[in-house]
Amino acid sequence: MHFASDNSGPVHPQVMAKMTEANQGYQMAYGADVLMNEVRDRIRGVFEAPGAAVYLVATGTAANSLALATLSQPWETVFCSPVAHIHEDECNAPEFYSGAKLTLVPGGDKMNPTALWSSILAEETRGVHGPQRGPVSITQVTERGSVYSLEELQALCAVAKEYDLPVHLDGARFANALVALNCSPAEMTWKAGVDVVSFGGTKNGLMGVEAVVFFDESKAWEFELRRKRGAHLFSKHRFLSAQMAAYLQDDLWLKLARQSNANCARLADGLRAKGASFLHEPQANMIFASFPRSKHKLLHYAGATYHLWGAELVGADENEALACRLVCDWSIGPDEIDRFLDLL
Template sequence: MNFASDNVAGTSPALLQALADINDRPLPSYGGDPHTAEVEHLCRKIFEHDNLRTLLVATGTGANALALSALTPPWGAIYCHSDSHIAVDEANAVEAASGGSRLMTIDGAHAKIDPDKLRAAIYGKGIVHHPQPSTLSITQMNERGATYSLAELSTLTAIGREHGLRVHMDGARFSNAIAGLNCTPADMTWRLGVDVLVFGATKNGALAGEIVVCFDPDLADELEFRRKRAGQLFSKMRTLSAPLAAYLRDDLWLENARHANAMARQLAQGLADIEGAQLLRQPDGNQMFLTMHPALAERLRAAGAEFDDWPEVGPDVVRLVTAFNTREADVHAFLSLAANA
C-alpha cells in the first residue's frame, strides 16, 4: 500500500525486456543506434508532427534545464508558477544551465498560472535594467495534481505570443494529463504554441529517461551541444532509447497513465465516505491531496500504508499518488483500513 509517489514504482516489464533484448549485441554509440531513431519516429506519429526532433536525457531536471536554456538568454526572464518544480525543486538548475536567467514566479489557484497575474508580471521589454521577457513555462499535470484544460492552456499561450515569449511545457506527468483530458498530444502542445515539451517517462513506468521534444526543430541543433556540455549525452544511448521505444510503441505510455488515473479515481471515490478524510479536490490524474486527521493517518501508517505529509498545502494535508502498477487490491485494502480505523 505505497502511495508515497509514482517514483517509488518499478519499471514496466516490456521496458526491462527491451533492455535485455539489446544487451548481447553491439550497437552504435551516442545515439547512432536504431532505437534512438525509432523514439523520434514514434514521437512524430504520436504528436502528428513530421518535423519535430527529440533528444533523450536521464532526468526531468536535466531536461527542463536544457530545454529552458535553449529558449532563454542569460538576461532573460522565465515566467512560471511559484509552486512549479523548476522554481522549488531543481536547485537553481535552470538558472545555472541558462547562464543566469531569472525565474519570475506567478501565483494562481491549484498551482495553475493566473492569466491576469501573468499579464501583470510581463514588463520591461527593451529596458536594459530589467530581465527581458523570454519564456513561459507551464507544468502539465502540475505539482498539485491539477491539469490545465485546453482552453486554459490556450489563454496562457496566447498571452505568451502577445509578448513574444517562447513556451516550455514540463510534462513529467504529461501522460496522466493526456489520459485525464482524453485529448490528443498534438492538441495539448504544438497546436497551442508549445515550442518544447519535456515528455516524462520515469514517473510512468520507465527505468529512467525523459524525452525532450522540440516542435521547433531548429532548437535541436543547439540542444545537441548543450546536452553534451551538461554531461547528458549517453555513450550507450541505446540503454535509454530501447526501453523508451518500447514505452511509446503500442501506446504503453498511455495505457500506464490510464491505469494510474483509474486507481486514483477509485481511491477518491472510496475516501469520500471516510470520516477524518476530506479531499481538497477531485483528482485530475494520479495525484490527490486531502486533509487527514492525524489519528487516522497514524493508524493507516501503523498498518503499513505509505504516503507523505504535504504541510505546504495546509495543516494535516497529505498526498496520495498512484502509479502504473498500483494494484486494485492495495486500493481496496487502504480504503478498508481507513473505514475501520
C-alpha cells in the first residue's frame, strides 16, 4: 500500500533489460552512443517535430533548471504558478542555474491567462531597476494533480507570445497528462505554443532520465554548454539512452501512464464511496483527499505509506479531517488499492 510517490516505485523490467543489453561492449561517451541517435529520432517522431533538438539528463530538476536557464537572462524573471514544482520543490535550482528570479502568478493550482497577463504587465515598469520579463513555465500535470486542457495551454501561451516570451512546459508527469487529455504530444506542446518541454520518465517507470526537447533548434548549442558546465552531461550516457529507448519502444510510456491513471481512478472511486472529500478533483495519478485522523492512524499502523498534507498524525481529535496526498504509479496492484480501501 505504497502511495507516497511515483518516484518510489520500481523500474519497469523492460527498462532493466534494455540497460543490461546496453551494457555489452563499448559505446562512445557523452551522448555519442548509437542508442542516442535512435532516441533522438523517436522523440522527434513522437512530437512530430523533425527539427527538434533532443537531450537527456538524469533528473527533473536538471531538465527544468537548464531549460529555463537557456530561455532566460539573469536580469529576467520566470512567471509560474505559486505551487509550481520549480518553486515548491527544486531548492532554488532554477534561480541558481539561470540567475533569474521567479514571479509567482496569483491564483490557485493553475495559472489563468488574466492573472498571467497582469503579472507580465506589472514587470518592466521600473526600467533598469526592476526585473525584465522572461519565460513562462507551466507544470503539466500540476502539483495538485490537475491537468491543463489544450484550450487552457493555448490561452496561456497566447499571452506569453503577446509579449514575445518563450514558454517552458514542466512535463515530469507528461505522459499522465497526455493520456488524460487523449491528445497528441504535438498538440500539448509546440502546436499550443510551447517552446521547450521537460519530457519526464523517472516518475513513469524509468530509473532516472528526462528528455529536454527544444522546438527552437537555435537554443541547442547553449543548452549543450549549460548542461556540461552544470555537471549534468553523463559520460556513460548510453545508460540514459537505453532507458529512454525502452520507454519509447512499443509505446511503453503510454501503457505505464494509462495504468497509473487507471490505478488512481480506482482509488478515487473507492475513496468517494467511503465518504472521503477531495481538495482537488483527481485528473491524472494524484489524489488530495481528506478523512478522519482515526482512519489515517489505522492505515499507517497497517503499513500504508503516504503523506499527510499540512497535518500531523498525532492529535487529540480522532474525528478531525486530515488532508493527504496519494500518488499511484504503474506498479501498484488492485489488491493493494482494495486493501487500503477496505481498511478505510
